[in-house]
Amino acid sequence: MQFSKRVAAFGDEIFAALDDRKNELVAQGRTIYNLSVGTPDFEVPSHIRQALIDAAADPDNWKYALHDLPELKQAVCDYYHRRFDVEITPDMVCSCYGTQEGMGHIGMVLCDEGDTVLLPTPCYPVFITGAAMAGATIHYYPMTEETNYLPDVTTIPDDVADRAKYMVVSLPSNPMGSVGTAETYAQIIEFARRHDILVIHDNAYSDIIFDGRMGRSFLSYPGAAQVGVEFFSLSKSFDMTGARVSFLVGRPDVIAAFHKLRSQIDYGMFLPIQHAAIAALTGPLDSVRRQCADYQARRDALCNGLRSIGWDCRDSQGSMFMWAPVPERYATSVDFCLDLMDRSGVICTPGSSFGPAGEGHVRFALVLPPDQIAKAVAAIDASGILKS
Numbered sequence: 001m002q003f004s005k006r007v008a009a010f011g012d013e014i015f016a017a018l019d020d021r022k023n024e025l026v027a028q029g030r031t032i033y034n035l036s037v038g039t040p041d042f043e044v045p046s047h048i049r050q051a052l053i054d055a056a057a058d059p060d061n062w063k064y065a066l067h068d069l070p071e072l073k074q075a076v077c078d079y080y081h082r083r084f085d086v087e088i089t090p091d092m093v094c095s096c097y098g099t100q101e102g103m104g105h106i107g108m109v110l111c112d113e114g115d116t117v118l119l120p121t122p123c124y125p126v127f128i129t130g131a132a133m134a135g136a137t138i139h140y141y142p143m144t145e146e147t148n149y150l151p152d153v154t155t156i157p158d159d160v161a162d163r164a165k166y167m168v169v170s171l172p173s174n175p176m177g178s179v180g181t182a183e184t185y186a187q188i189i190e191f192a193r194r195h196d197i198l199v200i201h202d203n204a205y206s207d208i209i210f211d212g213r214m215g216r217s218f219l220s221y222p223g224a225a226q227v228g229v230e231f232f233s234l235s236k237s238f239d240m241t242g243a244r245v246s247f248l249v250g251r252p253d254v255i256a257a258f259h260k261l262r263s264q265i266d267y268g269m270f271l272p273i274q275h276a277a278i279a280a281l282t283g284p285l286d287s288v289r290r291q292c293a294d295y296q297a298r299r300d301a302l303c304n305g306l307r308s309i310g311w312d313c314r315d316s317q318g319s320m321f322m323w324a325p326v327p328e329r330y331a332t333s334v335d336f337c338l339d340l341m342d343r344s345g346v347i348c349t350p351g352s353s354f355g356p357a358g359e360g361h362v363r364f365a366l367v368l369p370p371d372q373i374a375k376a377v378a379a380i381d382a383s384g385i386l387k388s
């Protein structure tokens, strides 16, 4: 069978190789510190679980949902007011099965074959998938040390910007852990307006942000609502990764087009999950704040720990990740990850899986408590890998 070029272009060989090696080490009884996958280890709050259980007990809730419950859309609007001080209306909200799915389909809503899109590099891989599925031409803008790991619109040539349909911005960033300022956003909004580009902001980590910073919505910045939309996921704030709930929020014309595409391929989110999402959005937020403090303690354990053993890396400012340079003697980040796993039992993700500028770094996920992270750091030190 000759499969499509689209599918052939998706490579998963690197992850398969890392996974095989991990399984071999586990079979040998080695201690593993798995800091590779961004799945939170915190528990979903009990009031959210209870709402799902209660709704699932009603057989009516097992029918096709067909659309988002009005109470769910209103809950998103109320949450945006409560949490971000942003006023939106229900026509500015459309659910999707996680930002992963939404971002994977958004290119088909906005682009025809060959249209240009602007993506950060390094970036979360589904940004690339979404553009590729639409047959769009990708122009990467750097988010590297040279730009302080932030978008710098002056790096994008005017003729490319004039052609571009949309630009993905995602801060706090995965994998770099960088956080935008009001000035960063003002520049992006002015650039988008000047070149008539739609900004798609992925706000996965608005509640995981460190050192007293306050995560905001893109829509809270002046002029943003005219030029952009935002994916707002419940996965990380509420530890609901498996429930697959996110929303595209913002400009009604974009929301209507997104909904049009989704309504062709989907019959609506399982109603008990919609009820769980309402409970998350309308319920207490103390667990969200506590968890952020816990992530910061993990960040401190990892970043301070790695620096104390001679690994020169910068503090992550937000997200559940940190980004560290690969020692120079390694040809690739995959080589380093495999060697690190073999010698220390610590698993991280090769930077090359985050697009063209990812090579030369690795990503650690803050998915273990500080005492386990301290052991992982000690294992790296004991392995001698930073020296030879």
Ligand SMILES: Cc1ncc(COP(=O)(O)O)c(C=O)c1O
Residues within 6 Å of the ligand: 038, 097, 098, 099, 100, 101, 124, 170, 173, 174, 202, 204, 233, 234, 235, 241, 244, 245, 246
């Ligand atoms: C930047 C970013 N966007 C989106 C996602 C996925 O979110 P969801 O669970 O809503 O699909 C992740 C998950 O790691 C992420 O890091």
